[in-house]
Amino acid sequence: MTLTSRHARGDGGRLRGTVLQGVLALIALFWLVPTFGLLIASLREEGDNSTNGWWNALRYPAQLTFANYATLLDNPAITGSLTNTLIITLSATLLVVGIAALAAYAFAFLKFPGHDWIFLAVVCLLVVPVQVALIPVAKLYGALGVFGSLAGVVLFHVAFGLPFAIFLLRDCFLEIPRQLIDAARLDGAGEWRIIARVVLPLGLPAIASLGIFQFLWVWNDLLVALVFADQSNQPITVALQSQVRQFGANIDVLAPGAFLSLLVPLAVFLLFQRFFVQGLMAGSVK
Amino acid sequence: MNPTKAGTSARRGRFAVVLLFPALGLLAALVLYPVGYSLVRSLLDAGGQWTGLGNYLRLFTDSGTFTALRNNLVWVIVAPTLVTVVGLMFAVLTERVRFATAFKTVVFMPIAISFLASGVIFRMVYDQDPEKGIVNAVLVGLHDTFAPPSGYPDARPRPGEELSVIAGALTTTGTHAPGAPAALPLVGVKAGDVPASASQAAAPPPGSGLAGTVWLDFASGGGGREGVIDPGEKGLPGISVEAVIGDRVAATAMTRSDGTFRFAGLTSGGFRLRLPEANFAQPYAGVTWLGPGLVTPSIIAAYLWIYAGFAMVLIAAGLAAIPRDSLEAARIDGASEWQVFRRITVPLLAPVLGVVFVTLVINVLKIFDLVYILAPGSVQSNATVLALQLWNVSFGGGNDQGMGSAIGIVLFVLVLPAMLFNLRRFRREQR
Structure with a gap:
């Protein structure tokens, strides 16, 4: 609106529009350069990175090589951690969506004593910081014998994903017309059948938003895995953080490792940006 | 109430228990119980002996946790405000620009990147050596353009x-x-x-x-x-x-x-x-971004890079919902663009700005990864924040779970006002 009304006022407006576009292009460049630098650095030979910055490679693009990636993917510690990341992320995402969908259905469509208070309590848990639970859960896991295991990491992520997930899904389920549910019940459909055939399909956009949120959150986590995963179960973030200690001498490992680790969430984000934004709105603005 | 209906209702009640059991079980064991445990544990010392509020007092006298508190304060004052203001600027500037979608995607993208990867990225960006770190390379380039370097620094x-x-x-x-x-x-x-x-x-x-x-x-x-x-x-x-x-x-x-x-x-x-x-002057070598003095502002700048897009997208959505009529009416009455922005746009956006700000405050209070990765080992004690201190004290070698629990509870208490804000908003919606 601002611009169109200025356009109407003549050349001054058009000039301002051009300046604005130039400024925005410059800002966009600012936002792109750091990640682009990581990509280029990851494609340079070890010696080149230790002598000068990645931008020097732009003059000799032919020297770029996938050698660092080949070396990295030959390293069983790295490939193992990538597999761990995949296992942790997928199972934590599926479990959160599944468990939260059941609970959200109960909160949205079933009457039971303490309904309102239990829901309020769940929402209250939304803001418990992960940090408060690290020490007690480490003790608990130690006693149960799951400390260090993949299951421990996954369950922790699931528990801390649930409040937001239940909140988001219940909100979305409430928008499903009650008549649909009542009609299905009159037709003699069981509750499980109603969940599977009516609620889940209609709630799919919210489920997609939630899934993407959870996926990004778990994939990118460092702290939880740092505390609960042992050497053989550590995800890529933990494997790479130990390399950061000697930053500078090992850019040939860190740069391709970091770039590989951000490729998947970036792709998920770019493919499903719409759902991601919707989830953001539901979670924050609404 | 007839018997069949009562039966149905009881059956649905039992079914609700089945549906809720996994969620409530996990929440009770891994979220609720830990809060209680931490509360009690924070009153015991490292060896498990009763110390009352000793850990909390030590939190303010110990130089490590005190630095963490101070840095957290800096973070909470600077980062959410900075990110919200920049997000608002971007949202307003991109309204009605041809390539707005592309711009928004580019600025929003870092939200998908882990703090670890962002940390690695900015360790490279902030590299002290102007031959390797791009910020110092640009600074030295600019400096030498206006003040050419001396030819013989060591003569x-x-x-x-x-x-x-x-x-x-x-x-x-x-x-x-x-x-x-x-x-x-x-x-x-x-x-x-x-x-x-x-x-x-x-x-x-x-x-x-x-x-x-x-x-x-x-x-x-x-x-x-x-x-x-x-x-x-x-x-x-x-x-x-x-x-x-x-x-x-x-x-x-x-x-x-x-x-x-x-x-x-x-x-x-x-x-x-x-x-x-x-x-014979020594050449200008740029700025020590990750040195003791500038490390926290440098990390906050990296945080801005990550979160500006988040603020921008939420604020842009709020902006799109503002009724056009009121803006046009003000313009017709002769208000300047700045007046329209100050007097109409910002007040109408206030709820959205509040939400963005509070969400960022919660996020910033809990910040760990970015500081842990970006601050080099030698200046980590200068850049430390509560979450990092908690990790150091209880897992990273300190082995003082009393102190760790106390820090956790303090974090929780600091996040609490934000929780009340969220809950009040939620209750308002329910009505």
Whole structure:
């Protein structure tokens, strides 16, 4: 609106529009350069990175090589951690969506004593910081014998994903017309059948938003895995953080490792940006 | 109520228990119980003995946790405000711009990147060495454009000769007069610093005016005599030479490729010769971004890079929901764009801005990964925040779970107001 009304006022407006576009292009460049630098650095030979910055490679693009990636993917510690990341992320995402969908259905469509208070309590848990639970859960896991295991990491992520997930899904389920549910019940459909055939399909956009949120959150986590995963179960973030200690001498490992680790969430984000934004709105603005 | 209906309702109640059991079980065991455990554990010391509020008192007296508290305060005051303001700017600027979608995607993208990867990215961006870190490379490039670097940062006079160092400049102890060429030998110039244009050093050709030679009194392979121009010794071009009488600079000259200089205008009198400091200044090396002084602002800048898009997208959605009529009405009444923005747009956006701000406050209070990765080991104690301190104290070698629990509870208490804000908003929606 601002611009169109200025356009109407003549050349001054058009000039301002051009300046604005130039400024925005410059800002966009600012936002792109750091990640682009990581990509280029990851494609340079070890010696080149230790002598000068990645931008020097732009003059000799032919020297770029996938050698660092080949070396990295030959390293069983790295490939193992990538597999761990995949296992942790997928199972934590599926479990959160599944468990939260059941609970959200109960909160949205079933009457039971303490309904309102239990829901309020769940929402209250939304803001418990992960940090408060690290020490007690480490003790608990130690006693149960799951400390260090993949299951421990996954369950922790699931528990801390649930409040937001239940909140988001219940909100979305409430928008499903009650008549649909009542009609299905009159037709003699069981509750499980109603969940599977009516609620889940209609709630799919919210489920997609939630899934993407959870996926990004778990994939990118460092702290939880740092505390609960042992050497053989550590995800890529933990494997790479130990390399950061000697930053500078090992850019040939860190740069391709970091770039590989951000490729998947970036792709998920770019493919499903719409759902991601919707989830953001539901979670924050609404 | 007839019996079948009562039966259905009881069955649904039992079914609700089945549906809720996994969620409530996990929440109770891994979220609720830990809060209670931490609360109790925070009242015990490292060995498990009762200490009351001892851990909380120590939190304010211990230098590590105190620095963490102070840094958290800086973070909470600066980061959410900065990110919200920049997000608002971006949201307003991109309204009705042709490539707004592309711009928003680019700025929003870092939200998908882990703090670990962002940390690695910004360790490279902030690298101290201007040859490697792009920020310092740009700074040094700009600096050297306006203040060209000196050619001979490490040069010093040949010991025993008449040049001496006074306030960074090299000055002759005696005076020189026209007709007797001055010999000003330097050493310590690295082979790489001698320009390609430098040629064999020579005595100045006969002519009028005070003249002399500045040269590198060192021949590769050795064998030269000290203070004398030997074959193989290069002149040092581009050095400015001042002829000084008393405190006054009488004339200035520049050395040529063979190191000779001449003050054609000075035909009589005695002058001291001075090679000003600018010839020998150390090159500008940029800023130590991740040093003790700037580490927290630098990490906050990286945080801005990650979260500006988040704020922008939420605010842009709020902006799109503002009724156009009220804006147009104000414009027709003659309000300037700035007035419209200040008086109408911002107040109408206030709820969204509040949500963005509070969400960022919660996020910033809990920040760990970015500081842990971005702050080099040697300055981690300067950059530390509560979440990092908690990790250090209880897992990273400290093994004091009493203190760790106390920090966790403090974090929780700090997040609590934000929780009340969220809940109040939620209750309002319910009505």
